[in-house]
Amino acid sequence: xxxxxxxWNVNSIKARLPNVLEWLGEAKPDIACLQEIKCQDEGFxxxxxxxxxxxxxxxxxxxxxxxxxxxxxxxxxxxERALPGGNGEEEQARYIEVVISAPGGPVRVASIYLPNGxxxxxxKYDYKLEWMARLHAHAAKLLAYEExxxxxxxxxxxxRDADVHDxxxxxxxALTLPASRDAFFALQWLGLTEAFQHLDGxxxxxxxxxxxxxxxxxxxxxxxxxxxxxxxAADRLKSIEIHKDVRGKEKASDHVPVVGTFDL
DNA sequence: ATGGTCGACTCTCGA
Numbered sequence: 001x002x003x004x005x006x007x008w009n010v011n012s013i014k015a016r017l018p019n020v021l022e023w024l025g026e027a028k029p030d031i032a033c034l035q036e037i038k039c040q041d042e043g044f045x046x047x048x049x050x051x052x053x054x055x056x057x058x059x060x061x062x063x064x065x066x067x068x069x070x071x072x073x074x075x076x077x078x079x080e081r082a083l084p085g086g087n088g089e090e091e092q093a094r095y096i097e098v099v100i101s102a103p104g105g106p107v108r109v110a111s112i113y114l115p116n117g118x119x120x121x122x123x124k125y126d127y128k129l130e131w132m133a134r135l136h137a138h139a140a141k142l143l144a145y146e147e148x149x150x151x152x153x154x155x156x157x158x159x160r161d162a163d164v165h166d167x168x169x170x171x172x173x174a175l176t177l178p179a180s181r182d183a184f185f186a187l188q189w190l191g192l193t194e195a196f197q198h199l200d201g202x203x204x205x206x207x208x209x210x211x212x213x214x215x216x217x218x219x220x221x222x223x224x225x226x227x228x229x230x231x232x233a234a235d236r237l238k239s240i241e242i243h244k245d246v247r248g249k250e251k252a253s254d255h256v257p258v259v260g261t262f263d264l
Numbered sequence: 265a266t267g268g269t270c271g272a273c274t275c276t277c278g279a
Contacts, residue, residue: 011279012271036279038272063272064279116279156279210279211269254270254279 001104002238003264005031007111007152007225009208009255013037013068016253017045023246024052029259030072031100033111033152037066044068061093067111067153074101079108085134094131104264107233108142112153117174125174128156132183136190142230143191148264149230151192154255156224157184159194162203163223175224193234195227195260196242205242208255216247227260236263 006029010016013034024032032054037044041060049056054070059081069075075098083095097110114135117128135151142149158175161167170176188194196205206221215221229237243257 015271036271064277118279213268215269 002261003102004029004259004261005150006257006259007033008257009035009154011036011253019249031109032070034068035113035154037068059093059096065093067096067113069096069098069111071100076101083134084138102264108149110151114155116156120174120177136186140190148233150233151228155226158222165220192228195229195237195240199240207242207258209247211254225258238263
């Protein structure tokens, strides 16, 4: 039994609905983690997506951020609607974690929109690092369950120089700063496996191309959308694919889907 | 080439 889990920063679900429906219809992921839905829960186009056979949970926010989780299989529990460890009130909509009743057994999946952090240094960068520290603490707790777990999303971290077209152009950016990379690798040292590097690892395989300056046409991209897997998920990971062609469509998001398949 | 991309929204910010 194969289970496919995708992540895609759609950059507004309303602006992207035709693209999202087309892609879901073709790729047919079992589970899809969406980021930057940029709408409140009541504004999410549920019916159109439910019609394709998905159960839906959202954590929305007006104008900015917002995450969603789509699943062909029942969502038996919404474990978290925010990343634990925050101080509540000004919480941004960047995290949802669910337990899905997949045919091969339960799988815990989170849709993650990690703060961008620019400009760095500054309060936005501090918030990014604080958020990553909270994610580290929460992931440590989840790993103790020793269950299949996939933390999928826009991490806003370029792991290696090989994951950016021009490392010099990104020097000093919050997506490549050593503290950002250190925090990202600290998640892996906990025991999480980054699916792309584990199975593929090729240089210059990107998941984001800026709208500006002809970045897509010049293939000036970066790889910032990742699947992090617990040992119980990584052991069953069979493939990882970046759906690059999606970036070339009309009205494309600046990110493309990344899809992992598992024998689960 | 005196602009340069998009999306949400009140007009300017975030990415």
